[in-house]
Amino acid sequence: MRHFLYAASAVAAFATPIAAETIAITGGRVVVGDGSAPIERGTVVIRDGKIIAAGANVAVPAGARKIDATGNWVTPGVFAGFTRLGLSEVDAVNGTNDKSGGKSGFSAAIDVAPAIDPFRSSFAINRAAGVTRAVVAPEAADNIFAGQGAIADLGADSNPVTKARAFQFAEFGEDGAASAGGSRAGTHLHFRAMLREAQDYAAGRGTFDDDLLKAEDAKALLSVLKGETRLLIHVEGANDMLRLMELKREFPAIKMVFVGVSEGWRVARELAQAGIPVVASALNDLPATFEMLGATQSNIGRMKDAGVQVAIGMINDRDSHQLRYTTQYAGNIVGLQYVPGATGLTWDEAFSAISSVPAEIMGVGDRLGSLKAGRAADVVVWDGDPLELSSAAIAVIIDGIEQPLANRQNRLRDRYARPTEGDLPKAYDR
């Protein structure tokens, strides 16, 4: 996870971050991100890109650069649980949209890592909103297996990938059926058949003549089958989740994570029992499709109460551009606590659902997602409650490096703060 700093001259729009240094952030309300209560007037110490300590009685090392966070909040950076970050600049402009590679003829083998472009404006814009890491998944096209996703950081450098091939992504439910010939029966058949082909490939029996998979795809699926690579599955409906849990019993080594899960509350006990974590869309509350008839904003709270490990994600919900909605979504789930009959999360739980929990679900909780010692120093200083609409990130640190917060949106803002033209056209105002 080394950051190769690019030359400032190459990308004039970005300031180049200074290299990792020893930093002490003092006086703020410190949120560790593991679900524990905030610590008043805490100190966070960062060295060599890692968290050294965070807490109430932490000594400031000699020579550390001090950031005074008195009156502010200090948290781990937001870990966006499911996104398409960096895979498109303008969604409807095809040349800039790399979300789906499904027409390439490949499926499970597709690896989004090289398509994640840190110079796309979504990086700078969401970084300025306190998002520091993201799960980045491909979109499916003609196969239920969309390919391999990555974990990315939002640092202003040329190396966005924290972990390539961190998971395989698959579509079940309505979208999966559409990719598998029009029926959920086809989805299950495809799933089994492709896993069998992967096994054949491993045993040297793969022919790849009439097979569903190419050799590259089989290789990628084999690692799913062995449990070396997580399988993130988009699934919304209760029945689809139950049937997937049966497949899980058939292929016990597969590490399944469900994504979307609008009807998760209906099978919450079963999910907890099966030990399947979920990356849930927080605010789905409409029967947008027939597999979401039971959608409710109380979904996350109810699953959590049943013992399901729940992170917040945003599949198919402006997921390449608006990662900055993550804090708002978490805040809404906190607000549900005050609605009679609804089930929400406490503030501490909600913040963990956008920091440590997604990191843990992705198997990187020992390296990312909280302010515990040894984690990558992704730290954000906020001017208020980070889940509140009026708050903003005022300092963003990724891997121990303080980040620039400038982006083309605030350049346009500055140009047009007073829209009437002066002595020269606006084009000269910069």
Place this chain on the structure above:
Amino acid sequence: MKSNLLWSILAAPLALMACSNADGPKTASATPASAPAEKVPAPFPSTYKAYPGVATAIRNVTIYDGEGGKIDNGVVFMTSGKISSVGGPDTIIPPGVNVVDGAGKFVTPGIIDIHSHLGNYPSPSVEAHSDGNEATSPTTPEVWAEHSVWPQDPGFSRALANGGVTALQVLPGSANLMGGRSVVLKNVYARTVQGMKFPDAPYGLKMACGENPKRVYGSKGRMPSTRMGNIAVNRQTWIQAQEYKKKRDSGKEYTRDLGMETLAGVLDGDISIQNHCYRADEMALVLDMAKEFGYKVSTFHHAVESYKIADLLRDNKVCSAVWADWWGFKMEAYDAIPENAAILHNAGACVIIHSDDENQIQRLNQEAAKAQADGRRMGFNISDAEVIKWLTYNPAKALGISDKTGSLKAGKMADVVLWNGNPLSVYARPDKVWIDGALMFDASNPKIRPVSDFELGQPGEGDVK
């Protein structure tokens, strides 16, 4: 949450589904009629009637009146479906009325969404219910959105319970340059769309600039396929409308034409223009086109680049209905910035926060709060009470219903939201919503919460949503 940019971006697939190949900017349903135009009752009249309410006073509450006013520790008193008084702690509450204690809570007028597709792109989002774009001709002023509204859309209940929405404008989509008439609804379920129609609300005409019309028709090898084509087809159609109006007004016999009736209604000043338009330069062209033909644009919708011409929009008295921060989903949304609303407001132009989305209609208050905060960070301090105006009085004015609703003034409809906290906080939700003085949502009473026919007997029916 499927992002519903369907009508914003993806009009093309809908257009491809359509089967008619009607040509040019002609309008349908030309039927012979006798002249001169006699005053006939408007067709499809509203049958909405206020539901019974009891005289209610909310006291000890923070009031944002919708016109920029704030009262601490105030009283809102409503009776017979109307606001009867709004004031400070000394406001007289008649004996024997229902009193709601609002300690720690906030009152606003009912929220109004000027841009919705509830009913014509309802949930579930299935082709069979996708009735928002008559994408078979670039100009279809003859279609009326109300004929596409499915009154059982579950979205109405969410907009009420989570968003405090009491009125909304349902618009045709943006595939066409002239998409058809809009309809303003009360957010009250009814068996028929007539039962939801806001009594005596003026009609609007949906128009659209930019990418959508040129893509939808260009992809069919038809005009318009360019922005210059967009303007040319519009102007040609306005010329026809002027001729129609002249004929109609001459007292001689003429043939009724549904589309031309709508356009003549615009030229008469009876129907407002609700114009989907993203880019600043295109808005400026539309304003000149409006001058050429003598009509007025009420509101530019989506208007992500309004901030670039805030002075022009102020001088022309045109509102901008905007999102807080949508950006990047299509080329004409590339220069969107979160400070759009604040820059407009600071320049003295009219701001409305709209949704175009069945999810964000549940959080218009939150979208406004984000836009306010982005303004504050650039040094534009806009008070909470002013920001509430973006969701209440301003949309009411742009829809021509501000004499009836949109602010807490004596004599207006008692469309009132009691919030369990400051509505500009992420943690706040509606506690109670009254429409015309009738309690239509109560967070503490599951029976005062609508469940559409579609959801009855389904998983989670009547559940906390």
